Amino acid sequence: MLDDARKKEIQELMAVIGRQARAASRPLAMASAERKHAALVSMASTIVARKDEILAANALDLENARETGVAASFLDRLTLSENRVLDMANAIRAIAELPDPVGDIIAEWDRPNGLHIERVRTPLGVIGVIYESRPNVTADAGALCLKAGNAVILRGGSDSLHSSQAIHACLVQGLKDAGLPEHAIQMVPVADRSAVGAMLTGLGGSIDVIVPRGGKSLVARVQNEARVPVFAHLEGLCHVYVDASADLDMARKIIVNAKMRRTGVCGSAETLLIDRKVASTFVAPLIAALRDAGCEVRASEDIRAIVPGLIAATEEDWATEYLDAIISVTLVDGIAGAIDHISTWSSSHTEAVIAEDPAVVERFFAEVDSAILLHNASTQFADGGEFGMGGEIGIATGKMHARGPVGVEQLTSFKYRVRGTGQVRP
Amino acid sequence: MLDDARKKEIQELMAVIGRQARAASRPLAMASAERKHAALVSMASTIVARKDEILAANALDLENARETGVAASFLDRLTLSENRVLDMANAIRAIAELPDPVGDIIAEWDRPNGLHIERVRTPLGVIGVIYESRPNVTADAGALCLKAGNAVILRGGSDSLHSSQAIHACLVQGLKDAGLPEHAIQMVPVADRSAVGAMLTGLGGSIDVIVPRGGKSLVARVQNEARVPVFAHLEGLCHVYVDASADLDMARKIIVNAKMRRTGVCGSAETLLIDRKVASTFVAPLIAALRDAGCEVRASEDIRAIVPGLIAATEEDWATEYLDAIISVTLVDGIAGAIDHISTWSSSHTEAVIAEDPAVVERFFAEVDSAILLHNASTQFADGGEFGMGGEIGIATGKMHARGPVGVEQLTSFKYRVRGTGQVRP
Structure with a gap:
């Protein structure tokens, strides 16, 4: 009974948060680029000022x-240092300097009857971000x-x-300084798991869209x-995939970077x-480079x-x-074999x-249907920053709307503006 | 028990249809523009040839x-005439002549490290269309x-x-003539409602996306x-909304067209x-024009x-x-009042x-967040054909992906192609 009472309390709390977010989204959608920029700059300064x-x-x-x-890896993700705090402030400053996407005319054309049609970028509305232990997601996602x-x-890990x-308090200070609604960035103040359940119902x-940031079990849920x-x-x-036509030195450099630069990232x-076709000349040096x-x-x-002595790969x-210093390796029959293997096993990421x-x-570019395909470059470039998007809230593999790095532009929708001079439809 | 057996049979049938669609989607995604054009032209010719x-x-x-x-309106939607069959063939020919969206480079840019990034249009995959009694949706949606x-x-009404x-047999003939997979356009051959339920689970x-075409109860389900x-x-x-600054003659012409050109369409x-502010001069003539x-x-x-004698509007x-020759009318306090009323009651369409x-x-363009906003033009222009999209499968009001008229371009996704020269990430 106590549990039910608590659940009801959380439901009500979340409903209030939802209504406040929706109410804040309206003035926010119309806020000028200058005002949003000012808020972000002030957030960064406040983070530096409140470092201690x-x-x-x-x-x-x-x-x-x-x-x-x-676990130690968990502690590492949780730990902030003076440098990590300053990095967080700098990341917000970089987001502040990005072009403002809202109001951008994505496309425009004229119709024979004189109507002028514009497709213009608008905010999505309210975004729910569910994440785990990294505190810097609070700053990144909010900004x-x-x-x-x-x-x-924002619903971070307990x-x-x-x-x-x-x-979060620093972000709210930035909103206040710029005269933007405080409820533009809210943080769920309780650790109860039922708060997540409430967010998932919208x-x-x-809530218009949910972005999960964390491990596979969180994303799957x-x-x-x-x-x-x-x-x-x-x-x-x-x-x-290393083709027979590859430059072996380039292949070696790229595969070592793609696997080992950082093993825990999704790319x-x-x-x-x-x-x-090149098994006799490529296999030994590529595997040696990885083992070295x-x-x-x-x-x-x-x-x-x-190469004798390697562990056998199973299906x-x-x-x-x-997500570790381990790689699976197999021979394939040229590009067709590579595409077959990738179609069967790929997660459509990169x-x-x-x-x-x-x-x-x-052929690789045409037939492989993953969000990001690279030629002669490392898979570790799968990142909004590396794409020049100035930051990302994650990488998406769905086919709708956002696919690949989800940056500021991908956090928008659009509407049509049609300008006429009295046209009626015959 | 018989019901359960039938349900299981439908489930199995639908699973086979789903697998065949997914298998067909792969060669289809790589089919050349010429081949798809040839299939569409042949579909149109076959429809004309098999008119009787x-x-x-x-x-x-x-x-x-x-x-x-x-009802008579139902019979009208269901009825084909020689002209309606020819219109159907012509609509397919018009779709055939549209530019092929697949492979279009939507955006491209270079990175300081020399990587060249392209965002390129790809098919969505498999689309499920659920519709009611209009037979021409079969041709439009398939094409x-x-x-x-x-x-x-395709799942049409029984x-x-x-x-x-x-x-549908004409569409399949067109696919065969062009050497495209027959399962590219499948039609659910049974009338059982559980087939719809199966499609909704994906x-x-x-199935990557569902498009419902029909009345409100179908769409709501x-x-x-x-x-x-x-x-x-x-x-x-x-x-x-007719503002005090409007040209009264233009307002009269537009409101009569917006309401009365066709009353049963969503626009x-x-x-x-x-x-x-202009109640004393605008109300009487605008209402007279509508009543006339x-x-x-x-x-x-x-x-x-x-204007005495009008029926009172309730909330x-x-x-x-x-969807009939009826309109509700009220005064509002200028543009702010209009935006308030629309925010409260609008369905975010047009x-x-x-x-x-x-x-x-x-201000209207900035603050009203509907899919289509028009200035000095009739709402009946809310239509893919009128937008120059050469046909539409419907109009969407969601904020994700397709919004407004859903034409050929909106039935696509995209992927990134990144061209390098050996770049690794520092």
């Missing part, structure tokens, strides 16, 4: 986390949503609640349960496909026949996003082809 | 419908989806099954139950808002004080899409402002 408060809040979160005995004229409801609240029409659109990717099972490579870089190699039988390996033959590249 | 067969099938549907005693490189699963199947990942994205509008509760006006055109007027008290009228004051127009 943020670090003190973070120390509290870290102490609680250590008491419950979490990106504001830049695109959206209200945002482990980082103190840190996120300290950062809070009675108060959001994708399964959300009753509103979701911008997300479940995993980044990225492939690199890191998980499977290497090598053209069977500290990577474990799990290989198909035909690869193991060339499960082709389906696994390791794939790369290393080749000098333009016909191979064009 | 189509009309005979339609006669059968009409006979069945008359026996069950349906539009094919032009955009998508496979389509009343038009014979007509739709005769038309057929185990085989699809929007509530679909587990995949839906391109639709629930209703078109369109407003016309017809349902509510007229008149600026209180045969329109019933339901008016607010302040309007009835000016329900502001929320009603009449609204028009009649005004000469540019400040009023720009």
Whole structure:
């Protein structure tokens, strides 16, 4: 009974947050670019000014986390340092300097009857962001949503609640300084899991889109349960295909970077496909380069026949996003074989082809249907910043609306403005 | 038990249709523009050649419908004539001549590290179209989806099954003539309602988007139950606001057209808002023009004080899409009052402002968030053909992906192609 009472309390709290967000989204959609810029600049300055408060809040979160005995990687994601706080402020400043997308005319044309039609960018409305322990997501997501004229409801992990609240207070100060509605960036103040459930229903029409930021189990839950659109990717099972026409030195450099630069990011490579035609010359040096870089190699039988002593790959390996210093490797029959393997196992995130033959590249670009395809470049470029979008709230693999890096532009919708001089339809 | 057995049979049938559609979508996504054009041209010719067969099938549907005693408007939607069949063929020819959207580079840019990034249009995949008694939707939807490189699963109303199947056979002949996969355009061959339920679940990942075409109850069911994205509008509760700065003659011409040209279409006006400042000069002539055109007027008290004898509008009228020769009328306090009324009652479909004051127009364009906004033009221009899109599968009011008329371009997604010369990420 106590549980039910608590649940009801959370439902009501979330409904209020939803209504406040929707109410804030209207003036926000009409806010000038200058005002949003001013708010972002003030948020960044406030974060720098309140650095010590943020670090003190973070120390509290870290102490609680250590008491419950979490993994070192978890602690690392949770930990803020003076430099990380300054980076956060700089990221907001970079978002402030991006062009304002709202009001952009995406396309315009004239009709024979004299009507002039414009397709113009508008905010999406209210965005719900559900994330885990990284406190910097609070700043990134809040700033990106504001830049695109959206209200945002932030629901961070309970482990980082103190840190996120300290950062959130700085964002609200920035809104106040610029005369924008305080409810433009709200943070769910409770750790109850039912708050997430409420957000996934869309809070009675108060949330237009949900962005989950975190591990696979969080994203899977959001994708399964959300009753509103979701911008997300479940995993980044990225492939690199090395064609017979590839420059071997370039292939070596790219595959080591694609796998080992950072193994825990969604754009890191998980499977290497090598053209069977060059097995005798390419396999040994590519695998040696990976092993020299500290990577474990799990290989198909035909690869193991060339480089003895490798661990055997099972079918499960082709389906696994390791997010670790491990790679699966197999031979394929040229570009057709590579496309077959990728169609079967890919998560539609990012794939790369290393080749000098333009016909191979064009076929790869035409037939592989993942959000991001690269030629002669590392899969680790799958990132909004690297795409020149000045920041991203995540990478999406759906086919609707946002696909690939989700930057400020992808956080918008559009409407048509039609200018006439008295036209009626015959 | 028999019901359960039948349900299982339908489930299995629909699963097969889904797998066939997904399999067809792959070669279709890579089909050349020429081949899709050839298929469409052949579809149109086959429809003309088989005119008599189509009309005979339609006669059968009409006979069945008359026996069950349906409304005259229903019979009209169901009826094909020689002219309507020829119009259908011509509509397919017009779609054939549209530019092919697949492979279009929507945007491209260079990065400081030399990477060249292209955002390129791709098909969505498999589209499910659920419609009612109009047999011509079979031809329109099949042709539009094919032009955009998508496979389509058509589920028409049981009343038009014979007509739709005769038309569908022509579409399949066109696919065969062009050497495209026959399963690119499939039609659900049974009338069971559980087939619709199966489509709304996405057929185990085989459907990427659902387009409902029909009345409000169909669209509401699809929007509530679909587990995949839906391109639709629930209703078109369109407003016309006549500002004090309007040209009265233009306002009269536009409001009569917006309401009365065709009253059953989603772009017809349902509510007229008149600026209180010009009540004494505008109200009487605008209402006279509507009544002269045969329109019933339901008016607010302040309007009835000016034109005696009008039916009183209740709050329900502001929320009603009449789809008939009826309009609701009220005074508002200038542009701010108009925006208030529209924000409260609009279905986010289409609204028009009649005004000469540019400040009023720009405020209307900035603050009203409907898919289509018109200045000094009739709301009946809310149509893909009128927008120059060469046909539409419907009009959408969601904020994701397709919004406004859903033409060939809106039936696509995109991917990124990144061209490098060996770049690795630092």
